[in-house]
Amino acid sequence: MNPAVDPTAAGPAGRVRRHLRRPSLRTQLTTLYAGMVLAVVVPMLLLAGFLFGRDQIRLRAGDAVPPPDTAAQQVDAALAITAFIVVVLTVLTAWWLAGRFLRPLRAMTVTAQEISATNLNRRLGLRGPDDELTKLGRTLDDLFERLDSSFAAQRHFVANASHELRTPLAGQRAVLQVALADPEASKASLRAACEEALGLGERQERLIAALLTLAEGQKGIEHREVFDLADVTKAEMQSHHAEATRRTITLQASLNPAPISGDPDLITSMIRNLVDNALHHNVPDGHLTITTERINGCARLSVANTGPTIRSQDLRRLFQPFQRLGTQRTHTADGHGLGLAIVQAVADAHGAQLTARPRPGGGLDVTILFG
16 A cells, blocks of 8 residues: 555545535525525515416506517516525625624634633633523633633642752752762761762652652542452551651541442552641641541541641642642651642542541541542
């Protein structure tokens, strides 16, 4: 087969597809309007001429009239001229009406073409009666609003991720440069520098792992299986028992059977981040309570912890990437502000309803309901 020849364009069907183009919407509307009018008017003109024209000529026998054939030709000519004028006027009127009807749509098209990723703050702002075109304009404005928010969130996420990745890299470089620049560096100092560089590298690894988990949660579920939410929660509670003891935080659990269908790895990551968040943002001698249960055919996971006071207006921000209470970026070794964002992404991927509310005495209550 010759690669330069498109097989889909070969033959009569291909030539027909190349030469036939779909007419514009204005042409289609004009044809529709004019066809509907002419389908009624033209037959009426022809019928009127046939029924009345020749009979009136024959009835005027006493007048000096031209021969019947000549009179019939004159009537036919008059009808033809009238029909031609009607056709032309109908087509022109239909063309004008179609253009007037499509004028808002053309304005919307031009404005939408001018809107790009760099100027998504612009809106159509279509005004007029509450018809289909106005509703379409409002729908597009809502779409542009969501796209603008999405692009802004993406730029903010990339900037924060770059900052978080650059900070440990700069720290590693500084530690190694200082160690190498010291001509009298001892084995102990070099070892300490290497250990500090390794610690910064581990921080990068944790950040990259969190980013990958967040991406997996936002991508959705590719593999589902039925498992008990209580079993996964119990394993995570046991793995965090030593840390809770070190932080003097009391762990309490009420783990009742709660089978769900989903991705066990993502659910495990979600519970781990919930427990990490509850431990890291707690107070000495605080409490952490986790409950799993099945209510009205739905599995429910509840995590309640003591901690600092949280304002209601800060809740939404806390579930965004690289956000934590009191600051916009994280700068501690405990985390990077991705924990609750991962929880939200995994819950959304499973179609679960996440509810968070601040506790009156400080801390946070998080409830996730799986349908």
